[in-house]
Amino acid sequence: MSQAPAIMWFRRDLRLRDNPALDAALRTSDGRIVCVYIRETDPTWRAMGEASQWWLDKSLRALSADLEALGSQLVLRTGSAGQVIDALLKETGAQSVFWNRRYDRPGREIDGALKSALLAQYISVTSFNGSLLTEPWTQVTGAGGYYKVYSPYWRAVQANYVCPPSIDAPLSLLPVKAETEALEDWQLHPHAPDWSAGFDAIWTPGESNARDRLFAFLDGPVEIYGDDRDRPDLEFGTSGLSPHLAFGEISPAQVWRATQNRIDANQVDEGHARKFLSEVAWRDFAYVLLFHNPDLAEENYKPDFDLMPWQDDADLLRAWQTGQTGYPIVDAGMRQLWTTGWMHNRVRMIVASFLTKHLLIDWRRGEDWFWDTLVDADPASNSASWQWVAGSGADAAPYFRIFNPITQGEKFDQTGNYVRKWCPELARLPRKYLFCPWKAGPLILREAGITLGETYPNPIVDHKTGRARALAAYDILKERRDAA
DNA sequence: TTTTGAGTTGTTCGA
DNA sequence: GTCGAACAACTCAAA
Numbered sequence: 001m002s003q004a005p006a007i008m009w010f011r012r013d014l015r016l017r018d019n020p021a022l023d024a025a026l027r028t029s030d031g032r033i034v035c036v037y038i039r040e041t042d043p044t045w046r047a048m049g050e051a052s053q054w055w056l057d058k059s060l061r062a063l064s065a066d067l068e069a070l071g072s073q074l075v076l077r078t079g080s081a082g083q084v085i086d087a088l089l090k091e092t093g094a095q096s097v098f099w100n101r102r103y104d105r106p107g108r109e110i111d112g113a114l115k116s117a118l119l120a121q122y123i124s125v126t127s128f129n130g131s132l133l134t135e136p137w138t139q140v141t142g143a144g145g146y147y148k149v150y151s152p153y154w155r156a157v158q159a160n161y162v163c164p165p166s167i168d169a170p171l172s173l174l175p176v177k178a179e180t181e182a183l184e185d186w187q188l189h190p191h192a193p194d195w196s197a198g199f200d201a202i203w204t205p206g207e208s209n210a211r212d213r214l215f216a217f218l219d220g221p222v223e224i225y226g227d228d229r230d231r232p233d234l235e236f237g238t239s240g241l242s243p244h245l246a247f248g249e250i251s252p253a254q255v256w257r258a259t260q261n262r263i264d265a266n267q268v269d270e271g272h273a274r275k276f277l278s279e280v281a282w283r284d285f286a287y288v289l290l291f292h293n294p295d296l297a298e299e300n301y302k303p304d305f306d307l308m309p310w311q312d313d314a315d316l317l318r319a320w321q322t323g324q325t326g327y328p329i330v331d332a333g334m335r336q337l338w339t340t341g342w343m344h345n346r347v348r349m350i351v352a353s354f355l356t357k358h359l360l361i362d363w364r365r366g367e368d369w370f371w372d373t374l375v376d377a378d379p380a381s382n383s384a385s386w387q388w389v390a391g392s393g394a395d396a397a398p399y400f401r402i403f404n405p406i407t408q409g410e411k412f413d414q415t416g417n418y419v420r421k422w423c424p425e426l427a428r429l430p431r432k433y434l435f436c437p438w439k440a441g442p443l444i445l446r447e448a449g450i451t452l453g454e455t456y457p458n459p460i461v462d463h464k465t466g467r468a469r470a471l472a473a474y475d476i477l478k479e480r481r482d483a484a
Numbered sequence: 485t486t487t488t489g490a491g492t493t494g495t496t497c498g499a
Numbered sequence: 500g501t502c503g504a505a506c507a508a509c510t511c512a513a514a
Contacts, residue, residue: 141511141512141513142512142513142514143511143512143513145511145512147511147512148510148511148512149490149491149510149511149512150491150492151490151491151492151512152490152491152511152512152513230493278492279492282492345493346493349493353494388492388493395491395492395510395511397492397493397494398491398494398506398507398508399507400494400495400506400507401493401494401495402494402495403493403494403495404494404495404496407494407495408494467495478507478508
């Protein structure tokens with residue numbers, strides 16, 4: 001007697017291994033699983049940015065191929081989740097639905113409503129933690145609230161987290177007939193214009209590539225991660241796992257397990273490896289903040305910041321977006337982002353500080369741009385990190401911490417190769433002037449083939465002036481607050 | 485309830 | 500070049 005099929009609803013968990021919802025669906029259905037990805041049309045949904053859609057396109061392709069190799073298929077549907085799932089239940093006779101949980105407000109609302117509706121029809125619904133180490137409500141302070149400071153949060157995670165045993169991918173699946181839309185028709189690959197030409201050289205979406213990246217990282221770079229993670233001039237200073245994690249092609253539990261195994265076997269330096277795990281836990285921490293502050297992408301975490309005198313300036317914003325600020329480390333970062341869909345973490349902080357402090361532009365403009373252009377754009381990390389830099393966030397940088405875009409370049413782009421790669425018009429400058437070309441004399445500029453204001457912009461704001469103006473803005477903020 | 489110590493990622497200035 | 504102190508005031512977490 002064959003059991004009824006089960007529906008596995010894939011979201012940001014595009015993998016077959018270590019997928020608790022898929023595993024449970026398998027056990028319920030003897031392998032007769034309807035695997036579906038829904039292009040959701042709910043109006044509360046924040047549409048993915050173009051770079052993320054590029055990634056999604058390739059990731060769905062990879063998942064689809066993996067499922068076909070097991071004898072199944074990936075069903076693609078467009079519509080509201082409720083209608084799509086309802087239709088699939090009717091078409092296939094499935095009697096149970098499985099998914100891994102999400103934590104942003106639209107996602108929770110959609111899932112919660114669907115779950116109630118299905119249970120009312122006696123359809124079984126089971127959800128799992130497939131995307132985080134620990135879920136946002138599990139780490140509780142002595143006073144019973146959620147953690148708002150990372151260090152004690154990390155201590156709690158280390159004390160409480162028990163990494164679950166790994167789950168194998170299904171060995172085989174049975175086909176269940178269901179119509180699917182064609183991925184090509186979704187047109188996820190950027191068009192008008194297609195600015196993704198540089199992505200392919202860096203990224204290969206998909207589960208097997210995510211694992212390759214993890215193990216390549218654990219086989220070498222992790223050994224000195226604590227030092228090299230801040231070096232944008234190194235290709236393998238960081239793991240490069242962020243987009244794979246954002247789409248769930250690999251789970252943080254898999255990352256934890258593999259790293260912990262290396263620690264236990266004394267194959268890696270424990271301090272450096274734990275530093276890496278603490279960065280993975282930062283991703284969880286961002287989800288804690290998002291879960292308890294669903295407006296994190298739109299509203300200041302600290303309401304005081306509603307009084308901040310931001311400046312609206314479309315030209316300055318455009319100069320920042322296009323990498324034409326006249327500060328080489330900032331421009332290098334923004335061009336790397338535009339070309340590859342990714343930016344090194346250290347440089348993200350520098351460009352974010354520059355936008356919100358030197359230019360006094362609202363962090364939401366930066367968050368929007370990153371959301372559209374990052375392949376790893378994540379609803380929790382993106383907003384939590386922008387607010388952290390801007391000073392409006394939880395456990396944020398003190399207001400007087402204004403990154404100096406010259407000394408940051410000198411300190412972290414140690415070889416200068418980062419700026420030389422992304423700002424090739426400056427490549428012939430001696431390192432002494434690489435991060436501040438306007439300080440070079442006319443002879444040096446001429447020898448380097450640079451005409452400031454023509455081949456490379458003059459700084460759009462003077463560092464000292466910009467810093468003083470940002471500090472003055474915080475004074476205004478304080479005055480307004482105290483007056484209120 | 486009160487108290488105490490601490491808080492991812494920095495910069496500048498002056499000795 | 501290198502080093503330590505000052506930069507404010509506040510919130511958080513735990514004793």
